[in-house]
Amino acid sequence: MDNNQINQTKSEDETDSLNNCIQYARTILNEQLARIKRKKYDFAPEFKFMTIQLYLVGVMWQFYEKQQQMAPEVAREKAFEALHSMMIKDGAKPKRAEKQITFIKEMAKLEDGDEALAIHIGYESQPEDESLSEVFDHYVDEPRVSGALWRSYDRGKKIILLGGLLVGMAAVWFVTIFIPESSELAILATGLVAACLFILPTFLIGLLIYRSKIKQSKHS
DSSP states (O other), X not given: OOHHXXXXXXXXXXXXXXXXXXXXXXXXXXXHHHHHHHHTXXXXXXXXXXXXXXXHHHHHHHIIIIISOOOHHHHHHHHXXXXXXXXXXXXXXXXXXXXXXXXXXXXXXXXXXXXXXXXXXXHHOOTTSOHHHHXXXXXXXXXXGBHHHHHHHHHHHHHHHXXXXXXXXXXXXXXXXXXXXXXXXXHHHHHHHHHHHHHHHHHHHHHHHHHHHHHHHHHO
């Protein structure tokens, strides 16, 4: 067998291994999603998505290390590659997938150098267990990742932007009607200043409320 044939065989083996890893991860994920659906967790969508991806890294790491007999460091890196490929297969654009993998790698390590909880539990997971629920159970009482706080933030953001727009338009209307000799630049500047005078205090009040909730959570 010449070098080309050897390389082709090696490439085919790696492709098969990648596809098997992704299929294994999908099977585990589908089982886990069905289980957490019954528990009706209420988390911010971004947090839930990130946690599931970290969990999948652990599942894929386990696959490569224990089923493919790879060294731990190699298996870990292969897990990120498999997750990237899985995202592409699911329709993510390459640049978006690459950016997300970079973010997941940053979140994968804690400040003390340990693996993130979701990765650790994913690595230790077994078929038909409650491992993903175990991950989410750790964050049920954490307000920073709650769905309620995320919805409040989303509504507040819309209120701030819409309110700022309305206040700015009202200021422009007022100057145009009652001070018609004003220049266009002055009218525009008045509208911008009025919008900022509404947006900044409202934002600061929202920030204070958020910090108060976080402090109350830590105290409790």
